[in-house]
Every structure is written in C-alpha cells, then in structure tokens.
Amino acid sequence: MTRFDSEALAAHLEDALASAPQDMLAALQDTDSQRRRRATFTLARHLAHRLGCFEIISEPFGMGAQQQESLFEEAPRTAK
8 A cells, every 4th residue: 555654644634624614623522422423524524525635546465565664674684
C-alpha cells in the first residue's frame, strides 16, 4: 500500500478541520448521543471529501512486502 507523508497528511487534515463548520464541531460535544453520532458521521464525510485529492491504491496482499524498508538498521557484521 502506498504510504502518505505524515506531515502532508497532517497539514491536509488540519486544513479540513479548520474549514469545518463550527456547529459541526460543537455537535461532537452534544449531550444527546444521537446528535454526537450524526456529528461524527458528518465530520468523517467532510474529511473524506477534503482528502479526495489523494489517490489511494491498494496492492494485492504480499506484493509490497519486498519493497518495505526495515524499521531497524542492520547491525554491522564483525569478522571473527
């Protein structure tokens, strides 16, 4: 699967949240659970719409594993 640059993704999410209507964000703290769920759904749709500029491609399982870098550096080999 294609990885996103986390800084670019954070910037896009920040812009999307900053442009969200205030009443939508305020509804997330509503005392009525139905309104909170509806607000969560609405905010998720808003974020998905704003992130529509990303092209998300999934690869068949196991196809990208060969290209993935290791999280850990290999220890230098010492001669014995």
